[in-house]
Amino acid sequence: MPELVGYNLRKAQIAVFQNFQNAVAPHDITPGQFGVLILIRENHGLSQSELGNAVGIDRSTMVAVIDRLESRGWVVRAPSPNDRRSYALELSPAGSVLIEDLIPRVRAHERAMAKDLNKAEQATLIDLLNRVAKAV
Amino acid sequence: MPELVGYNLRKAQIAVFQNFQNAVAPHDITPGQFGVLILIRENHGLSQSELGNAVGIDRSTMVAVIDRLESRGWVVRAPSPNDRRSYALELSPAGSVLIEDLIPRVRAHERAMAKDLNKAEQATLIDLLNRVAKAV
DNA sequence: TATTGTTATACTCTATAACTATA
DNA sequence: TATAGTTATAGAGTATAACAATA
Known part of the structure; x- marks a missing residue:
């Protein structure tokens, strides 16, 4: 196992996830939620x-994701100006404040x-990860 | 975002997870379950x-993990010879057959x-992932 | 007909707190 | 007292199938 790329990827991911949680404490936000807010x-x-x-997630899954972010006061479902079926998602003022506080923590x-x-090793790591992601 | 190590790690992990699922089909087993069976x-x-x-998971979480593997007939909870509080986990014959079928698929x-x-790039990737996991 | 958001349903993974049996 | 497994409970994240409103 220790020589498998997948295994090491998984281990690194778990360690990084936990460090992320500590870094953004006391906000209790996941990397996925942070990514959604940034987008x-x-x-x-x-x-x-x-x-x-x-x-890369189903729209039915996104409902609960936005529900959570909305219930915590960070995202608002504004009416879309040109399509009454859909929402125009926006950060609330509190969401904007949160992001500004999170960004230095994530950095x-x-x-x-x-x-x-x-620096060179970081660039190499990102390049190799990209090539793995593209290969599969 | 695209320049963040964490982001690229996450993306690679998602791609690899999906490819793993395809590779081990039709067995419907996750990388985590595979790791447990190997251990x-x-x-x-x-x-x-x-x-x-x-x-790296809580023992209360492990109960359900083993429940699932046991209900699918791959793992048995044998009595521990020296401690009546605990089980000695073993693969069932079906579990051994499964693992033999899985290993070439995972390879x-x-x-x-x-x-x-x-080869050199693979070794570099594993080394860099290890150093990231150790740093956090 | 096709798409958007939604709900119902189901499953995995994860944890904490409290319990029972055993050490 | 401490540990092993368990249960109750809670929450995140994921999906498919079907539905209403809208395009």
């Missing part, structure tokens, strides 16, 4: 289906994670 | 708590995943 911030008015496609988390890797 | 095979008589420690999956990486 909404950078793409105003995204619909739930578009967001699901971007993240620190990234630094901690890569602290034993120089 | 039981390589450590006869392991207890649930020991297994949980090895994998093929590993090859597919790393098909665009030469």
Whole structure:
């Protein structure tokens, strides 16, 4: 097992996930939720289906994801101006404040994670991960 | 985001997970379950708590994990010879047959995943992943 | 007819707290 | 007192199938 790429990927992912949780404490937010918030911030008015496609999850799953973020006051389902079936997702003011607080924490988390890797090694790691993701 | 190690790790992990599922079809087994079966095979008589420690999950979580593997006929809870509180976990004959069928599939999956990486690059990737996992 | 959001349903993975039997 | 397995409970994340409203 220790020589398998998949096994090491899994182990690194678990360690990184836990460090992320510590880094963003006391906000209790997952990497997936952070990614969704970032996507909404950078793409105003995204619909739930578009967001699901971007993240690779079903639109029925996205309902509960947005429910959670909305119930915590970070995201609002605004009416879409041109399609009455869909919502235009936006960050709430509280959501914007949250993101501004999270970004430096996530940057620190990234630094901690890569602290034993120089710049070239970080670039190599990202390149290799990309090639693995593309290969499968 | 695309320049973050954590983000790329997550993306690679998702792609690899899906490819794993295809590779082991029609067995419907997750990488985590495969890891548990391998550990039981390589450590006869392991207890649930020991297994949980090895994998990094709580012993209460391990109950349901073993329940599932037992209900599918792959693992047996044998009585521990020296401690009546605990079980000595073993693969059933069906579980041994399953593992023998899975191993070449998982090897093929590993090859597919790393098909665009030469030997040196694979070793580099594993080394970098290990250093990330250790850093956090 | 096709798409968007939703609900009902189901399953996996994860944890904490409290319990029973045993050490 | 401490440990092993268990249960109750809770929550996140994931999916498929079917439905209403809308395109």
